[in-house]
Amino acid sequence: MEDHPALDLIEANNQWYSAKAGLGHKPSRRVAVVTCMDCRMDPHRFLGLEPGSAHILRNAGGRAADALRSLIISQQCLGTDTAVVIHHTECGAKGLNNNAFQDVVKCAVGVDSCDMDFQPFEDLEQSVLDDMALIKESPFVWTTEVQVFGYIYDVKTGTIHRVEERGALNTDEEILRLFEEGNKRYRAAFVKGDMHHKPSQKLAVITCMDCRLDHMRILGLELGDAHIITNAGGRIDDALRSLVISQHALGTTGVAVIHHTECGANKLDNNIFRVQLKKKFSETCTIDFLPFKDLERSVIDDVEAIERCPYVPKFVAVRGYVYDVATGSLRRLDCGRKLGIKHEKAIPTPMPPPVVKVQAKTAALPAPVATKTSISSSLPDGDMQQSSVVPQLTKANGNYASSFALGTLSHKPSRKVAVVTCMDCRLEPARSLGLEPGEAHIIRNAGGRAADALRSLVVSQQCLGTTTVIVIHHTKCGMAFLNVDNLKAKLKTELGVAKVDMDFQEFGDLEQSVLEDMHIIKSHPLIADYIEVYGFVYDVETGTIQEVKDEVAPLR
Ligand SMILES: [Zn+2]
Ligand SMILES: [Zn+2]
Structure with missing residues (x-):
């Protein structure tokens, strides 16, 4: 094509x-x-x-x-x-x-x-x-x-x-x-x-x-x-x-x-x-x-x-x-x-902002998509204004690596916990829960949905010894506002596909979505009975978490 x-x-x-x-x-x-x-x-x-x-x-x-x-x-x-x-x-x-x-x-x-x-x-x-x-x-x-x-x-x-x-x-x-x-x-x-x-x-x-x-x-x-x-x-x-x-x-x-x-x-x-x-x-x-x-x-x-x-x-x-x-x-x-x-092409790309100004700078053009280039390691120095984000990240990594001291951490999370949460750019899941490198698995996807996280959770528990799961959804989540019909129409027009049968797992009620995901995890045949599952809602405006209690089926 x-x-x-x-x-x-x-x-x-x-x-x-x-x-x-x-x-x-x-x-x-x-x-x-x-x-x-x-x-x-x-x-x-x-x-x-x-x-x-x-x-x-x-x-x-x-x-x-x-x-x-x-x-x-x-x-x-x-x-x-x-x-x-x-x-x-x-x-x-x-x-x-x-x-x-x-x-x-x-x-x-x-x-x-x-x-x-x-x-x-x-x-x-x-x-x-x-x-x-x-x-x-x-x-x-x-x-x-x-x-x-x-x-x-x-x-x-x-x-x-x-x-x-x-x-x-x-x-x-x-x-x-x-x-x-x-x-x-x-x-x-x-x-x-x-x-x-x-x-x-x-x-x-x-x-x-x-x-x-x-x-x-x-x-x-x-x-x-x-x-x-x-x-x-x-x-x-x-x-x-x-x-x-x-x-x-x-x-x-x-x-x-x-x-x-x-x-x-x-x-x-x-x-x-x-x-x-x-x-x-x-x-x-x-x-x-x-x-x-x-x-x-x-x-x-x-x-x-x-x-x-x-x-x-x-x-x-x-x-x-x-x-x-x-x-x-x-x-x-x-x-x-x-x-x-x-x-x-089946992977949904971020929705582009609706408007591009004619005079917009190259760097300000919307909706980044993952694109590899052959020379991303041969970076221009100095003013990065016109460059894509990747060279900036590579450069930042140079600074990070120069003072890196985590080389001896175990790959098994020391606090035996896995957090399932949203990919939202406003969230700092580890920091907001006081988790240091080496202490927890952080599993992130759009919405922080359990269905996408199950494979990772099974590996986390069976291979790496975690015993607690924390599901955290958050206020103002894009998945709560997602108009799936619009998204599907957009995908059809832009990518020329006849049918989009992907389940985007959008949700309406925030607490309900946390409860749903707790149930999905607890009832899954590959999740052991001893695994404890907790749910929270994170408030992006105050940084606080609020527990969502499972009243219907008490935690094991
Ligand atoms: Zn002309
Ligand atoms: Zn020229």
């Missing part, structure tokens, strides 16, 4: 590509182009731009809001002084109904809410003018330093038309002449006027705006094949809106995340850069420029963030690559769903 022929195709095609040696990472034409990801457009070609000459920033609609972070980097770090906004005819973002599309997404992936602004527009010229204005109004863009121009690209004829602000001075810029000449040459050979706007390879590529990357050539992609989404670094954060549109409006089912060697985002320091901006523009900058320390890690983080995103259907195939600007070759990284989750 997660195989994707087009992803194999771009890997194969890349073997025929060899990079142009000696290109600088500063665009020689000092221009950044903001345009749509549309599969019918190859901005390098229709503007006559060679590799090394320009930053190409692409997203759904070619909207400036998603491109601002990258534009600031382009201008302040890499010396571009011209920004060009190019929207196009027959754009999917034109006339898109934001609310209706939010409903489409909600329905397709079974989430309750979607407040993403998909940034549709009504009038094509107006949207170009709006985005030109948005760039000029940014406190981090000075119009004395940076010129902003606008064009409309006609997908039927391959022609670009200038969009000028009312009252704008006549400009005769060299860069515009260059575009118009390049476009003339392009038009002369342009034949693909009737392509479909749905990418024929059902593929979306997320990669860096870097001027050395000739995005379509690198991957052997033809017009009409794929969506190309680009920004500084090729980060998912700025690309998420476009990706959701690509998948839900235009049917793509594969994603290639491609970061590259010698990337500027690799060296950038958020804080230093913000201080520089503040010094120059006298304006406090809070933008997260999404730098990364470790190249492979950043690819894996972004692949995982896409897989975790509740708006991305689970059948979407996501692969991560590193592109080498020196050799032009693409290297696939071992990451993503294929390594961990594919065979575990």
